[in-house]
Amino acid sequence: MAQDFTVQLAAGRTSSVIFLDGIKALSHRLSSYGSRAVWVFDDNSARLFTSLPEHTVVLPSGEEHKTWASVEKILTAALDAHLSRDSWFIGFGGGVVCDLTALASSLYMRGSRLILVPTTLLCMVDATLGGKSAIDFKGGKNLVGTFWPARDVLITPACLRTLPDAEYMSGMGEVLKHAFLSADHRLYDLLMEKKDAILARDRDVLLELLDLSLHVKASYLERDPEETKGIRQALNLGHTFAHALESIENFTVKHGMAVAWGLSRAMECGVAAGVTPSWIQEKADGLLRFYGYDIDRRIERGRWLDWQAATAKDKKNFSGTINFVLLEDWGRPVLRPLDSALVRSAVIRKA
Amino acid sequence: MAQDFTVQLAAGRTSSVIFLDGIKALSHRLSSYGSRAVWVFDDNSARLFTSLPEHTVVLPSGEEHKTWASVEKILTAALDAHLSRDSWFIGFGGGVVCDLTALASSLYMRGSRLILVPTTLLCMVDATLGGKSAIDFKGGKNLVGTFWPARDVLITPACLRTLPDAEYMSGMGEVLKHAFLSADHRLYDLLMEKKDAILARDRDVLLELLDLSLHVKASYLERDPEETKGIRQALNLGHTFAHALESIENFTVKHGMAVAWGLSRAMECGVAAGVTPSWIQEKADGLLRFYGYDIDRRIERGRWLDWQAATAKDKKNFSGTINFVLLEDWGRPVLRPLDSALVRSAVIRKA
Numbered sequence: 073m074a075q076d077f078t079v080q081l082a083a084g085r086t087s088s089v090i091f092l093d094g095i096k097a098l099s100h101r102l103s104s105y106g107s108r109a110v111w112v113f114d115d116n117s118a119r120l121f122t123s124l125p126e127h128t129v130v131l132p133s134g135e136e137h138k139t140w141a142s143v144e145k146i147l148t149a150a151l152d153a154h155l156s157r158d159s160w161f162i163g164f165g166g167g168v169v170c171d172l173t174a175l176a177s178s179l180y181m182r183g184s185r186l187i188l189v190p191t192t193l194l195c196m197v198d199a200t201l202g203g204k205s206a207i208d209f210k211g212g213k214n215l216v217g218t219f220w221p222a223r224d225v226l227i228t229p230a231c232l233r234t235l236p237d238a239e240y241m242s243g244m245g246e247v248l249k250h251a252f253l254s255a256d257h258r259l260y261d262l263l264m265e266k267k268d269a270i271l272a273r274d275r276d277v278l279l280e281l282l283d284l285s286l287h288v289k290a291s292y293l294e295r296d297p298e299e300t301k302g303i304r305q306a307l308n309l310g311h312t313f314a315h316a317l318e319s320i321e322n323f324t325v326k327h328g329m330a331v332a333w334g335l336s337r338a339m340e341c342g343v344a345a346g347v348t349p350s351w352i353q354e355k356a357d358g359l360l361r362f363y364g365y366d367i368d369r370r371i372e373r374g375r376w377l378d379w380q381a382a383t384a385k386d387k388k389n390f391s392g393t394i395n396f397v398l399l400e401d402w403g404r405p406v407l408r409p410l411d412s413a414l415v416r417s418a419v420i421r422k423a
Numbered sequence: 424m425a426q427d428f429t430v431q432l433a434a435g436r437t438s439s440v441i442f443l444d445g446i447k448a449l450s451h452r453l454s455s456y457g458s459r460a461v462w463v464f465d466d467n468s469a470r471l472f473t474s475l476p477e478h479t480v481v482l483p484s485g486e487e488h489k490t491w492a493s494v495e496k497i498l499t500a501a502l503d504a505h506l507s508r509d510s511w512f513i514g515f516g517g518g519v520v521c522d523l524t525a526l527a528s529s530l531y532m533r534g535s536r537l538i539l540v541p542t543t544l545l546c547m548v549d550a551t552l553g554g555k556s557a558i559d560f561k562g563g564k565n566l567v568g569t570f571w572p573a574r575d576v577l578i579t580p581a582c583l584r585t586l587p588d589a590e591y592m593s594g595m596g597e598v599l600k601h602a603f604l605s606a607d608h609r610l611y612d613l614l615m616e617k618k619d620a621i622l623a624r625d626r627d628v629l630l631e632l633l634d635l636s637l638h639v640k641a642s643y644l645e646r647d648p649e650e651t652k653g654i655r656q657a658l659n660l661g662h663t664f665a666h667a668l669e670s671i672e673n674f675t676v677k678h679g680m681a682v683a684w685g686l687s688r689a690m691e692c693g694v695a696a697g698v699t700p701s702w703i704q705e706k707a708d709g710l711l712r713f714y715g716y717d718i719d720r721r722i723e724r725g726r727w728l729d730w731q732a733a734t735a736k737d738k739k740n741f742s743g744t745i746n747f748v749l750l751e752d753w754g755r756p757v758l759r760p761l762d763s764a765l766v767r768s769a770v771i772r773k774a
Contacts, residue, residue, distance in 0.1 A: 083434035140491055151561055156741035179567045181738055182555065183649070204533065210502055216530045218569060298534070387532055391507035 193243025544594025596679025
């Protein structure tokens with residue numbers, strides 16, 4: 073069984089990552105938080121239980137519900153339950169549920185206690201650890217939010233058993249990113265050696281995978297919890313490309329698939345800019361192909377203006393210069409602006 | 424001129440209190456923040472300037488506009504101006520404008536830079552220092568919000584020249600509260616010795632009054648910035664009574680007037696509970712009467728149930744037991760639950 077661990081975040085706050093061996097252990101743990109709680113599910117995660125607790129909000133699934141109206145539903149349920157600042161907000165589901173519950177928890181009486189139970193791989197390795205909460209606002213993804221770490225993040229690989237394959241592979245995109253960002257090779261080696269068990273969602277291998285992946289993320293968070301020092305930004309490796317692709321494809325490409333493609337583009341640009349050694353690109357693309365990601369996709373030439381517009385709309389780029397995350401060695405990210413022609417040649421289909 | 428000073432708040436954040444000698448000095452200071460800013464006024468504060476900056480939101484005045492819809496207006500203006508995390512949100516007005524601007528600033532890209540320019544006495548001494556942002560929600564006053572301190576709080580007594588007398592005296596209620604909470608007697612002595620100049624809003628005396636009052640507040644904030652240690656709660660002296668009175672009178676009583684009345688009730692209860700020496704009650708009531716506050720008001724007997732319902736609705740009381748702030752000595756607050764019969768006899772008109 074993977075060891076539980078605690079991450080130091082901003083303002084003296086901590087998140088504990090707790091690994092649980094099955095739905096029964098999860099239920100038992102959840103009952104320990106007592107009845108002064110509001111529970112948030114989505115249509116999918118609500119199905120994991122035969123009966124739901126008192127004071128429950130079930131939100132409709134989908135990114136289009138990541139709005140203030142959903143936050144209001146959670147706040148209203150908390151108010152109706154007469155919760156106080158020391159009560160619990162428990163978010164149970166994928167990224168949308170976790171981000172919404174975290175935002176509501178951070179705002180209720182200026183901050184109540186938060187527990188997150190991610191039920192998708194993407195959410196387990198990406199969304200729940202690090203304290204980011206958000207809603208989308210006027211077309212800006214995650215434009216409005218807070219930093220509000222969960223006291224406990226409960227990781228239960230058993231939740232992943234019924235996850236559709238496409239969702240699972242989307243989460244794996246972020247796991248591969250963490251392998252690129254880790255100077256120690258344990259996550260890379262596990263990915264190379266245990267692919268079949270990973271894709272079969274073998275419980276023990278999954279626990280090891282989650283444990284290693286979350287430790288990589290934690291190492292960046294602890295050094296820059298509020299993303300002010302240029303360290304945490306490394307977790308955006310591949311994401312400038314991924315966000316632009318998602319945007320021009322109207323979010324029909326799954327996030328982790330776009331990230332996998334973006335990782336490959338970041339390697340290509342890094343080599344072209346003289347930052348990334350070419351053996352790193354080969355090794356990275358090799359891993360991405362090994363897991364079946366489509367890294368050969370390119371954007372049609374006529375869409376370069378759309379690409380630029382999508383990049384300008386990305387909130388991370390509002391201050392003007394875009395800093396791309398590149399690798400100067402395996403596990404050693406740097407932030408660099410890139411020449412527009414260089415980016416163009418990495419993302420646009422050749423004539 | 425009063426000395427500028429800096430208050431240490433949660434998460435390594437600080438607020439600088441900057442005293443400015445007139446509208447011209449204020450304008451000059453404001454221009455130093457540059458053009459990457461969104462400005463928030465209300466109908467009243469907008470009139471202090473002949474022309475308003477680009478990217479300005481003018482909100483309608485009044486507590487009924489302390490809602491998410493107003494926060495959305497500010498966020499939309501920031502987005503339209505393509506502001507980034509290192510841009511400025513500048514709130515210019517009374518408590519409603521300052522609380523709304525602070526909330527929007529704390530949420531925009533998970534936190535942008537905030538400047539507050541309070542234009543009422545209540546807002547100068549109470550709302551702007553301490554980092555509380557809020558909106559009202561489903562009848563719950565300030566139920567939803569964040570802790571997000573302003574980088575700079577600009578204090579310009581010249582803004583108070585045109586403030587209506589009732590507004591000014593409402594602010595003075597909080598100033599008197601700070602005198603009760605200060606073990607050193609300088610604020611009390613100033614209030615006793617310079618009443619005429621204070622009521623005439625003499626510039627030099629006002630600066631001294633604001634300086635002393637803000638330092639008292641700062642001393643409580645620095646020891647308990649997020650209100651988790653039972654120290655900052657002392658700033659609620661009189662407020663459990665004040666909130667209930669405001670609520671059952673449908674907010675027709677001004678906040679500071681209700682606070683002044685609540686201070687007197689807290690003294691009466693403190694004496695009855697054997698916590699407050701009777702000479703403290705006499706001194707406190709003497710100061711309150713000296714400034715003309717109606718501390719003899721009582722609630723009609725038939726409204727005791729309304730009073731209890733209003734108290735239960737106060738978000739600070741959701742956890743069950745209500746801890747009242749009492750004085751065991753001048754400037755020495757303690758938190759104590761009070762017997763309901765004792766509270767009743769202090770607030771209800773005798774037969």
